Amino acid sequence: MNTKVELEIVAAGAYASVQDGGRRGHRRIGVPWAGALDSRLMRIANALAGNVEGAPVIECFDGGLQVAARGGAVRVAVAGDASVEVDGRDGRRKLPSWRSVTLAEGESLRIRRMLSGRLAVVAVADLALPAVMGSAATYVRAGLGGVGGKALAPGVRLPAGAGDAVDRALPQPPLADAGPIRIVPGPQTGHFTDEALQTLTAAEYRVTAEADRMGVRLEGPRLAHRGAAEIVSDATVPGSIQVPGNGQPIVLLADAQTAGGYPKIATLISADLGRLAALRPGQALRFATVTADEGASIARAHEGETRALIAAIRPLLPDGIDVAVLYSANLVGGVVHALAAEFRPLPSDHA
């Protein structure tokens, strides 16, 4: 008998949803891109699972996600700085993240907690979901994509498999970047006092509890408008920093409204969207301005780092072999460091 191989969501944690590279081409009818908040995590997770880089994945906030193989073996891979464990036939074992693992029927994988940041991505071999308007990304407000247009909940089952039956690991995970979040002033900087942009880049802001896939409300020194805190609505982009009348900035992310009537003082560069989305409520951050051209250079460098990371992924020997041996045999980790340092000296480089 041919049983279906599936991945069951046993626990969804704080919030988990199916995402991919996003839904392009429909902003003019009000449909945001949605898609993975940190596309680098998605691409690495998929590469670890043996999928194409833009395949649908599970994106989860703040850990707590537990998934189990049903009807056969399922290969999953975790990207993100997480503490992971597998409940297997031989008991419970800890697993490093940044690798894939093949769960036998009945085995489960759990993201116990995030070691840093709040985003983890779980890629699933052979996860196939129908594209809605060109993408499987879940956009809950309009019920698009994912499984029935909803966030993942316990009991949901996703079609899955063991893929090419090779587990893989990323020898050296991406370096955490504690530097400022980079922004390009505009499009409505002129709607604010001259001091407002200075304040935004000089002061510390804090992530509030209102932080999700739509956006992140920040709190900190008030940004003063020159006139009314309102404009005739125009387009927003992922990374727009809009400032309503209370002077507190809101950074818009993947699921945000496509148009808005609040002036936008600045826009995050594309390479830093994932970093901002990964900040936890209560965490402090700083902004630094760059030009649009500098932002594009950083985007190219970021892409180079991502490709180097993916190129460094290595097949694992069958389980039981010490992964650390492979880690220590890594020859390309230094490339990643060099690329990062070119644009953003690491704190250790100042010492």
Next chain:
Amino acid sequence: MSVSILDAGDAALTIEFGDAIDLGLLAAVNALDAAIARRQAEGGLAGLIETMPTFRSLTLFYDPLATDREALLAELQPLLAAAGQGAPARGRQWRLPVCYEGEAAPDLAEVARTLGITEAEVVALHAGTDYLVYMLGFLPGFPFMGDLPRKLRLPRRAEPRVRVPPGSVAIATGLTAIYPWESPGGWHLLGRCPVPLFDARRDSPSLLAAGDRVRFVPFSADECRVIEAGLSSGEIDPLTWLDADAKRATAAQEGA
């Protein structure tokens, strides 16, 4: 016409024609948008992902790995010259049913009180005007329509609602809209439209398009329930609400 090119990060830029709701600005936006679409169809503007037209500006989303601003702007320059000469896109004419009573109209009494007219006068004014769909945005299928009769113009509510029910027909400033989805919102709710504005299964998921014209037709709560049941069972086609004259014109065009 003066044009400003505004930075919107490293992956988007906004071409702004002005800061008002104005048919001349809208025409310029539409003309540039159409010129860009033609250029893309010819294989130009590599790296441009999509455009977003609004009342007064066009935002271009591009892939900074596939193009750069300088190349994009150089290719846009000749297209910008054409933008002054457009006319607003001519859309279809709709007659959409609205229930202006009871639970469907939570702010009707307050709006009438604030304006110093009767509820019936508010409804007559709101349903007695042809509205232009200036743009879609905010939420999937959400139409920003105008202009409201002067007498109905009010600022947004001081306290935005946390939950505006889907289908709500709302007014604020000089505009009217229909909320296709439950969402927070600060507009005044005058009624409810039973026709779904967005369906991802359709070839054109948004019922309305920028440039369409909309007239609201009052129906009783009972009538709206019947309409809603007919729409959800598939007995009523949403295109039923295209204006009869407009439908005849479309049929004649298709027959030609």
